[in-house]
Amino acid sequence: MPLPTPFFPRTSALCHSMKWKEWAGYYAVCSYETLHDTEYYAFRNSAGLLDVSPLYKYRVTGPDAAAFLSRIMVRNIEKLAIGRVSYCCWCDDHGKVVDDGTVMRRGEQEFFVTSADPCYSWFSRFLRGYKVELSDISDQVAGLALQGPTSRDILKQVCDADLDGLKYFATCKARVNGFEVYISRTGYTGDLGYELWVDHEHALKLWDAIMAAGKNYDIRPAGLDALDVTRVEAGLILKDVDYFNALHALIDDRKSSPYEISLGWTVDLDRAPFNGQAALQAEKEEGSKWAIVGLDIDWPQLEELYYKRGLPPVLSNHAWRSSIPIYTAKDKRIQAGYATSGTWSPILKKNIALATVQKKYDKIGTELQFEVTVEHVRHTVSAIVSKTQFYNPERKTFTPKSSKS
Amino acid sequence: MSKKYDAIIIGGGHNGLICAAYLAKAGRKVLVLEKRHVLGGAAVSEEVYPGFTFSVASYVVSLFRPHIIRELELAKHGYEVIPMDCSFLPLPDGDSLARWADPHRSRREIARFSKKDSEVYPEFSRVMTHMGKLAKAVIDHPAPNINSIHPKEIANLLRLGKAFKDLGPDLLNLNIKLVTMSALDFLDLWFESDVLKAPMSVSGIIGTFQGIRSPGTAYVLLHHYMGQLDGVFRSWGFSKGGTGGVSMACARSAMSYGAEIRTEAPVKQVLIKNGEATGVVLENGDELYAKTVISNLDPNRTYLKMVGESHLEPDVLKDIKRFKLRGSSGKVNLALDSVPEFSCRPGDGDHIRGDIAIAPGIDYLERAYDQAKYGEFSTRPYINAVIPTLTDPSLAPPGKHIMSCFVQYAPYHIKQGAENWPKYREAFGDTVVDTLAEYIPGLKDKILFRQVLTPWDLEQTMGLTEGNIFQGELSLEQLLFQRPVAKYSGYKTSISKLWMCGSGTHPGGGIMGASGELCAKTMLTSRAI
Known part of the structure; x- marks a missing residue:
């Protein structure tokens, strides 16, 4: 039976959708509202606040x-x-x-x-x-991810750290209303963002301070569904989805x-x-046998398949994480690999996926075939191998003042 | 002399019934003869006390082969097994450990005793799942005959070899450890906490006259993991209506295919003419004839009682007499007025809906064995208890409960002599209740009725020689092509047309159904029937 994280009193009050999942033995919100769109746009447009306490x-x-x-x-x-x-x-x-x-x-x-x-x-x-x-x-320190373009401005209201000088993948100690937090400029969204690490006893105070400061910056509590879209856009792999822990893999082929x-x-x-x-x-x-690549799935071809059945193209609202076979462009009987997760990217307007393919198919620009099911019938559409990092805004790494100045 | 039957099966245990069902399904005329008034042998449900249905002997199901359920349509005939969610270990100091189907819940519980162990636990399960995959190669086929160069036997041996080879070098290495080490040494390779190792190690000694430190017991541990193909702890379950429910489903299946079953029909002897079994004679003197006779009884009983020493070659006689039965356990079944509550974790929560182990430490278990070695029952025994009524309320009146306790060690050969067991039966029962009462303070006041089965009782009632629950120890030298004896392992016996289908044959005990199935299939494919 999952446990509540230290933020549960706040997250449970806000989770109107009642959509939860288990994450490492804790309750985690999938999305606070029925649809996760506003939470996704918070990550990309303003700021989303995500409880990451279940991390070890x-x-x-x-x-x-x-x-x-x-x-x-x-x-x-x-x-x-x-x-x-x-x-x-x-x-x-x-x-x-x-x-x-x-x-x-x-x-x-x-x-x-x-x-x-x-x-x-x-x-x-x-x-x-x-x-x-x-x-x-793990059970003493709570974690919050504050991610999105306005996250720096919000955090400046809350703590005394030199955030304008804190570089991408840097960490520092800071004070918030009389208690200590560790801040790292890291995250799983591929955007400007921070992760905050705080002792359990101060967890709710930190949540409240950030939510209050974020009011004028359109802060939103965000769940794992929105995160999943952003992490695929950023090309960040996920254990148990895109690869398996070698100690838990039942067969060698599952190890990477x-x-x-x-x-x-x-x-x-x-x-x-x-x-x-x-x-x-x-x-x-x-040389390696396999490689994880990005796939840019051909939109006009997919659209055409739907139009043929008299339907507008259907897009899944969610990032998906089921294994989908990938075939070579020449011969649809030869499997080049398999896609492990993907999403429609609202910001890129692209249908993208992360896929594990045999090394010989991993060159950028290689054409492959991606299996799609349209109205219960299987087809394939073209997919072009690309970098895994589909989305990489300048603000992610930009630091207003260099630490030397 | 008309032979009405193609086969007479002596003993209506679940293996006998399964064997009957397969033969009847193949169109053979089969008669099953059971000495008792109830079917099931050791997998039997009986209303021993009014309103309370006990799984008198065997009490949980896990290893039953899934293909038998399909092939004999057992679900249609009432086979229903409800998974157990928890393994609970109360401790004398007021602490306790519950291992759940939910992996994170188990991790948190184990971490209270050892953080390392809590994380290694799923790795251990993964390895045992691999080892359990061998089950398909080992239990689902007759053992290869290593003395034969018949292409079929060689193919069978190669198939088994391939299954081991497919494990890969790391796991193969581990497998060798598994068949040679003691249960405790094997667990020591992974874990550091006594609190975790003690309840895990007991799987290595169940039904075996060995201690957790005795070499070879790691294999018995694996035997209990073979049913664990679907996950960590869910695979042990309660049969609806008690373990007799499994037997009754097998019986109904057999009858639906046309098999005839008679209860209260004890067989006195196998009729043998010119070295060939021709039928049986009942205790009442009736003679019944058949083209073949199949014994669901253990090897000792089959050869020494049903056949008789005069029909046996000296070598076979020697081997059968050396076959280790050595009963080591008893059973205490309690009818209770209300739910037993553990002082360390009160209430009737989910923690007591699965199996409950009284195994509070390595030394406790080893000391329990020490006494048994010198012909005493353990004064503080290992107990595996279940309260099936929490899962299956149909077994007792509303609000009342059954506590079914498997107790080890209770050696068949007590120093006072096995035949004197009845004099010590109640003392043994008291020991079990006293032990439990240390963890369940109010237990004694709740007991409405107590049934105590010593190994001697298991022999008298169920016909299990020396009270061995597996019809012979599952030690490595008594497995595969050496079960029950090297010369006659493929369900055949030294008597022509006499076959064996009990758990004294490959692959052994534990309500698997495999012996019954494989005996029938061997007979059918070899056109012996």
Whole structure:
């Protein structure tokens, strides 16, 4: 039976749709209203406030904290500067991804790690020999994501942090009405936005302060349905949807390397030993089998199929996450891969998807066939391989004043 | 001498009934003879106390083979199993652990004792799910005959080998550990918390005269996981109307195909002429003839009582006498005036709707075994209790409940001699109630009626030699092509036209139905009938 997060008194009062789902053992709002459109537009046009408390959170401290995390992560965490955040993944012996998350360096010897699956047991397997303390603070720290173009302006009203100077993937400590929060300029929407980490006891005060400050900036509480549309637009992959935790995969074919799930750029091979290093080195030399790509699904062809049946084109209101076969352009009998999630992008006016395809089909511009079902009959329409990051506004990374000035 | 029947089946347990159903469905004339007034053998429901229907012996269902349900149309004939949602472990210090079908709920419960274990738990289940996949290769086919070079037998052996090979090197390695290690050593590979390991390890000793630290018990653990193909803990369930409900569905299916079933028809002996079974003689002297005779009784009873030592070659006789039965458990069934409440977690909540384990620690379990080794029943035994009336109210009057307790260890061979068990029956019952009362303070006042079955009683009533619930221990040397004995494992016996279909044959016990099914299918494909 799921538990309420610390924000439940507020989220439950606002959730008029009664649409909830379970997220990591907690109640999470799918959408506050029956349709999630206004929440989506809040993310893209003003600001959406999302409860991300169900994420797993760990604190790693001690003289060897950086070395310890570098041994686990595919990225070299020793290189991570204080006040910076790293998005990365971690692998098993075979170089298959266990989970992905963010590592924030709060001090020389202090790190904060988020993950999608519980990872305490996995991390603690590698503790021996390091002067480091690992604590699971998932149930002590609540999380809020404030995402959207007006999020900086709202947050400025609430806290004392130098937000104009806080760069993309940077983190800092701030004070809000007498209590402390950690702010990171991170998020899952691919937009300007922040994530705030606060002790449970101050959670509701933080929520109230942000909602009050956001009033003049069209803030909206937002749920996971709106988030799902934005994360596909931003090309951000999701565990258990676009890939599987290698420790939970029932068969080897369900396991993926970082290279296969568009996270090859996070792998830093040439350094001290880390989990999966040898396998990843070999894969880098020999090449990967699969790749996650973006798909731009041909709109006129889809429209035509609907018109033939006397229907206007039907668009799903929601992002979808069912496996859909992808075929080669030449021969519809040859399966090139499968799409794992997708959406109609209201901001791009495109029908987009994230797909896992065999490496030979991953070049940008490659034409593939995407299966669609129109009025109970299956067809295929053309889909062009593109970058996974469909939407990338300038404001996402723009910092009003550089930290040097 | 007219042979009215193609087959006479001795014993109306669920395997006998399933065997009858398959043979009748194939058009054979079959007669099932049951000595008791009720069908089911150890899978039996009886109104032992007015208004209360007990699953007298076996009490939960998981391993029953799904294809048997389809092939014999058992759902149509009343087969209904309701899944259990929880495994509950009360602890003497007032704490408790409940493991649920909901993975996050289980994780939070286990994390109170070990955060690491709570996260490893789903990984363990995943591995055991893989191992359970072997079930299809192992339990759903007759064991290969390794002494034969017949192409069919070699193909069968290769098929089994392939199933193991398909596990991949990591899991194959683990499988070797699984068949050689003790249940506890195997769990130690994953977990650190006694509170979690104790209730998990007992799956390795159920029905086995071994301790959780005895090598080989890890396999018995797997045996109990083989039914877990659909998920973590949902796969054990209550049969509607008690476990007799499964047997009755099998009986109705058999009758719908034309099988004849007689109760209160105890068989005295198999009639043997020129080394060939020709029929049976009943206790009342009636002689019944058939082209084949199939025994649903355990190997000991089949060979030594139904056939008789004079018909057995010395080697077979030696092997059968060495076959380990060694009953190790008893059963206490309680009729209760109201819901039993645990002091550590009061109320009639979901936590007591599944199975309840009195297994408060590794040492507790090992000490329980220590006593059994020297011929005593455990003064603080491992108890697996269920309260089926919370799920199936039809079993008792409204508001009243049944608590069904599987109790280990209760060795058949107590030092006073097995035949003296009746003198200690009530003392054994008291031990069980006293043990439970430590966790359920008001229990004694709620008891309306108590049924105590020692291993000696299981032998007397159900015909289970030495009270062994699996018709023979599930230790590795008594499995596959060595069950019950190496020379005669493929449901055949040393007597021509006499077959065996009980859980003393491959693949063994646990209300699987596989022995009955495979015996019938082997007979039909080999044109023995």
